[in-house]
Amino acid sequence: MHKTEKRSVYDYDDLRRLIAPEVVAVVGASSTPGSFGERTLSNMRGFSGKVFGVNPKYTEAAGFRCFPSISELPTTPDCVIIALAAPFVEDVIRECAKCNVGGVIVFASGFAETGTEENKAAQQRIIDLGRETGVRIVGPNCVGLVNTTLGAGLNFMPNFYKTKLIDGPVSVISQSGGLGYTLFQGMERGIGISKYLASGNSCDVDVCDYISFLADDPGTKVIVCLLEGVKDGDRFVEAAQKAYDRGKPLLVYKMGVGELSSKTAMSHTGTMVGSREAFDAAIARTGAIAINRLDGLLEAANFFARAGVPRSGKGVGVLATSGGAAVVTADKAEEHGVVLPPLAQKTAEKLGEIVPGFGSVANPSDLTAEVLKTKESFVGCFDAFAEDPSFDAIIVPLVFASPESSGARTPLMCEMARKTGLPIVGIWMNDWLEGPGSEVLDADTRACIFRSSDRCFETIALWQEWHRRRNLPKDKKAGARLSPEGAADKARQIFDSMAPGAKSLDETKAKQLLAEYGIAPLKEAFAATAEDAVREAGKIGYPVAMKIVSPDILHKTEVGGVKLGIPDEASLRAAVEEMFKSVSAKLPQTKIDGVVVQEMAPNGVELVVGATIDAQFGPLIAVGLGGVMVELLKDTAVRLAPLTPADVSEMLEGLKCYPLLTGFRGSEPVDLAALIDLIVRFSEFVSDMPDRIAEVDVNPVIVTPDRAVCVDALIAVNNKKQEG
Structure with missing residues (x-):
């Protein structure tokens, strides 16, 4: 099988015309309802640039002008979407190369994902074509991309054009088009997303290239990556390190973390280190952030995008109006290692003027429902907490979902987030998941919402740690070998x-x-016989340890191949003979070279x-x-x-x-x-x-x-x- 040449990740300019195009052409344009060509043209209705259809059967399709071929378009497209069956893809890419197209998106399946040699060879041909011509290729077997900033629905998702696009600082990358799109649908809750990038079979452009692109993308502050696996770990490390160096948090949800290999490990280390540990090691090297759950991934990304840099790195404050909610937050903070510092004296004094005697002036606080009676009381508690120098963020458990409770408080939280500059975080502790006020926090550009106390404090811990690591001085000895x-x-x-x-x-x-x-x-020495062992032990000094030497025995203790604390010459002679006899009886086919005599x-x-x-x-x-x-x-x-x-x-x-x-x-x-x-x-x-x-x-x-x-x-x- 042909082996693809190893390469570095693509940079922003390599993919700019593909992901941020000014001119788009859809090959396979159609007016047939439900066809990929019709869906794609419909999804481009809000695009700020030019869109053309390509199909010799039409002069117009889905409301767009149509031309017989790419070469006959009035202007060169930056991005060409190929909405044709697999057998036609290769010829279209060749024409794109002749016309200096920036990149193509291939919807068609029926390539390497089928596992047949014929279809794998077909995919390899388009890989080679992309390498030879410089045309960047997304897919095949790909649902497409979205550039919300440009209003570009470069995909065939049904009714995408009906979606109210909301631009935002978070971009989503996914190998699985359908699963990744579930995050993109967070816009239905009012959450803004800058770009959604699917990779399909990743024959050319893959998740590593997308990470590299977004690291330099001015519209992206936080990158979310849904990862099934990587073909080249070095390229993933390169891209993730680039994002870290640019100051952009990369949140990675890794699917398939079980140990799929059927190997029998020969060492303790081989038993302990599997695919999960390897992935975590790569994350640790690059400064990326592993998120081990899909639910709440978008909430975590929004928090990173909106929270900025921790003010002190010391801890957070919890403003609760329920004693039970205060206890829950304290438990979760401790579980995730998030510090809840005691109130500064000035903070306690200010709260004491507002909170009734049956409340709790502490951290977590229990302000009681009394402070909800007036806006001034609620805001006054916020002001007191915001001035406390130990708090990086203020957490507000939202227990009751109603227009009068959560509906009234969430706008105030958004107002306080802008006023104080601190991350204001609501924990939605109610099974009415989209109750009154939740949409306000979802859509705000400063305040945040988590629908789980656990996810909230897990994310805050990751946020504080990520910024702590970035503030550490670089290791000056990183380039110096000790060997x-x-x-x-x-x-x-x-x-x-x-x-x-x-x-x-x-x-x-x-x-x-x-x-x-x-x-x-x-100190140790090899000995082939008992006499040799006695001689070497005399040089080392008693007591000694002794171990069997055999290339076929990996774990010596399991076969009686280790003796410790041998006190003298006579005991050593007996131990050598006994070990040779015992090991040979247990493993008659094993080659025994001798023993190692070693200081205790x-x-x-x-x-x-x-x-x-x-x-x-x-x-x-x-x-x-x-x-x-x-x-x-x-x-x-x-x-x-x-x-x-x-x-x-x-x-x-x-x-x-x-x-x-x-x-x-x-x-x-x-x-x-x-x-x-x-x-x-x-x-x-x-x-x-x-x-x-x-x-x-x-x-x-x-x-x-x-x-x-x-x-x-x-x-x-x-x-x-x-x-x-």
Whole structure:
């Protein structure tokens, strides 16, 4: 099968004529009701530019002038929509290329999505045609696009032209045309959306290109992406990083996060790191924001677009008129790590003048229904909260839906949002989801609404964290390697010395390889016989540990291949003979090379440092609580390699076991600097060898107050032939 050349993402100018056209032509124009050609022309009725139909059978279709071919149009179209069956698509694209068209949108299905070789070949031909001619192609199998700013319905969605288009700062990208369109229909609630971009089969233009375009689009402040998967993780990272650098939040809802692969992992890391972890690692690298639910995604995007930058980064204030609502918000704030700071003295004094004695002057407050009797009372409470320097936003639970309650309060909330400059957020705590006043908050350009306390505080936590990260100083050591010069060349020589077909490096070679990167193991030596073991143990000093050496045994403890605390020469001789006999009995076909005699590991905190190679995103580093606990407790942090010291610090601080490293219940803190150094060097090794390794475990890494040492290592190799 032909392999498409890898490329960088398209930029704004590459896609401008396609997504923000001045002239549009619809090939397959028709007046037949319900046909794609008729629907598309109808959906272009509000377009601010020029629209032409192309069909030799008509001079007019759906109210637009029609011409026999693209070459006979009075002016060159920027965007051509192909509303024809699959067999006609290729010839139309060729004509578009001759006429210098900017881009095409292909509705037709019947290409690679069918899975047949014939149809995959047909899609490959239009891919090649786009690459050769420079015509950008959306689709095939695509519902089309929307540019609300221009009134352009570049799609065949039924009755789209009846939709009241509302421009706004949020743009939506979706691989699934139908699912993405459900978000676009948020305009029916009064929510403004700048652009809706579907990608279909993504034969040329894909979600990564759309992200790149919107990163420079002046009409977009926040990007929402509904993602099924990416063909090239590097391009996704490139596009997401571009959006982050431009200061545009990228909210990603990832579908299909279950582990679809049927592989049997060889290492602890391989067991722990799947598609979800790989995606989250890419998100962490780029500063994008993972949203793990479709419902409320548009509410979160609107909040990011309307809220601006947190004032203090300290917390939020809750103005409730119900004690129960106050308790609910306090629970959800704690669950999502959002701080509800105590009221400043001045704030408390002002509230005390308004709130009746049976209320609660606190945060969350319970203003009681008394403050709703007059506008002045409600606004006075807002004024007091708005002046409190600890609050980044003010949350108002809306419990009763009625014209007199929610209907009266929401306009005041919008007014206060403009007056104070703070994000004013209503939590709609009522099952009348579109009750009086909800439409006011949906449509406002400053105030926001969430129909869930949980989603509200989850979004606020993400918002505060996103801005906190952007304010961090850049890691000055990000470009400096810690590994010795020439380490990669020496590592490849070790891989080249392996026996053909071997699944993994033996422990001795694995540690030798890591040592080339400056990751020092405990004192140890290989021994082929009991006599050799006794001799080496004499050099190391008793007590010693002993482990079986075999390229066929990945987890030594499971076959009795580890002995600890061997006190003397006689015990060592007996232990060697017993281990050889026991392992051979359990695994009679296994090749045993000998044993490793090793100094006993010091007491300390045990961690696992591992790696896998993800098909989309490449090398992934995992760090977690070590030994056999890694799979049981699932306390693991995963990031894309290579790592900087700042990356590693963030990973460690995110572990539940982090207090064990900093001194827990009187224990001495470990040498974090040594641990960070080891993990950075390990990540450099993995980044250098993605074609040689499949999975890696350094387990355990033991960290003490004065060092970090590698006790055991497993390196499973990639024996697959690399594609040319």
